Amino acid sequence: MANVPNPEYLRRAIVLATENVLSGMGGPFGAVIVRDGAVIGEGANSVTTAYDPTAHGEVNAIRAACRLLGTFTLAGCELYTSCEPCPMCLAASYWARLDAIYYGCSAADAARAGFDDAFLYAEMQKDQASRALPAVQLLSKEAWACFDAWIASPVKIQY
Numbered sequence: 001m002a003n004v005p006n007p008e009y010l011r012r013a014i015v016l017a018t019e020n021v022l023s024g025m026g027g028p029f030g031a032v033i034v035r036d037g038a039v040i041g042e043g044a045n046s047v048t049t050a051y052d053p054t055a056h057g058e059v060n061a062i063r064a065a066c067r068l069l070g071t072f073t074l075a076g077c078e079l080y081t082s083c084e085p086c087p088m089c090l091a092a093s094y095w096a097r098l099d100a101i102y103y104g105c106s107a108a109d110a111a112r113a114g115f116d117d118a119f120l121y122a123e124m125q126k127d128q129a130s131r132a133l134p135a136v137q138l139l140s141k142e143a144w145a146c147f148d149a150w151i152a153s154p155v156k157i158q159y
Contacts, residue, residue, distance in 0.1 A: 003037075003078065003100075005078075005080075005100075006034070006037075006080075009032050009034050009078075009080040009102070010032075010081075010102055012030075012032050012039070013031050013032045013057075013080045013082045013104070014030065014082045014104055015030065016031070016032070016042060016043070016082070017030035017045070017057065017082035019044070020044035020045060020046075020057075025049050026045040026049055026055075027047060027048075027057075028045070028082065028083075028113070029056060029057035029058070029082055029083055030042070030043070030044045030045075031044075031060070031061035031062075031079060031080065031081040031082070032080045032081075033062065033064070033065035033074060033078070033079055033080075034077060034079075034080065035065075035074075035076055035078075036076070040064075040068050040069065040077065041061045041062065041064035041065025041066070041067075041068060042060075042064060043056075043057045043058065043059070043060025043061030043062070043063070044057050044060065045057045046060060054088065056089050058079060058081050058085050058089035058092060059088070059089060061081075062079075062092055066096070072096075072159060073097045073159070074096040074097055075097040077096075077098055077099060078101070078102065079093055079098050079101045079102070080102045080103075081101065081103045082103070082104045082105060083105040083106075083107075083109065083110050083115075084105065084107045084110070085101060085103065086107075086117045086120065087120045087124060088120075107121075
């Protein structure tokens with residue numbers, strides 16, 4: 001169960017986002033990962049400076065926290081982020097097994113500032129054939145070899 005939200009961690013995420021813009025390092029998105037009342041990871045958007053479309057503030061904070069803890073799961077941790085996570089960051093939060101997400105601005109606020117994730121949310125709801133980005137399955141039987149190897153592996157780490 002998530003702890004009672006602490007506004008000070010959200011204020012830190014807002015500061016990270018604002019400083020990021022003012023320094024010219026990236027977009028207005030900052031994030032903080034908290035565990036047991038301590039900040040264990042911080043991140044700000046670095047998409048344009050890192051030349052990485054996945055370098056959102058939340059993803060950068062998740063990466064930092066995982067490195068610090070030496071794990072790929074953040075169960076027992078909470079995310080404080082300056083803005084409601086985009087679909088990618090929301091999915092990353094689920095994959096990280098975070099306990100809770102607390103955010104400042106909404107997706108609608110982000111849209112007002114020119115960051116409109118509504119297109120992505122709408123695309124996710126469409127069947128695959130109707131999406132703007134074509135995705136075509138090829139070599140499915142050959143590709144299954146990857147899963148056969150996984151299923152049979154005695155050294156796999158479940159996640």
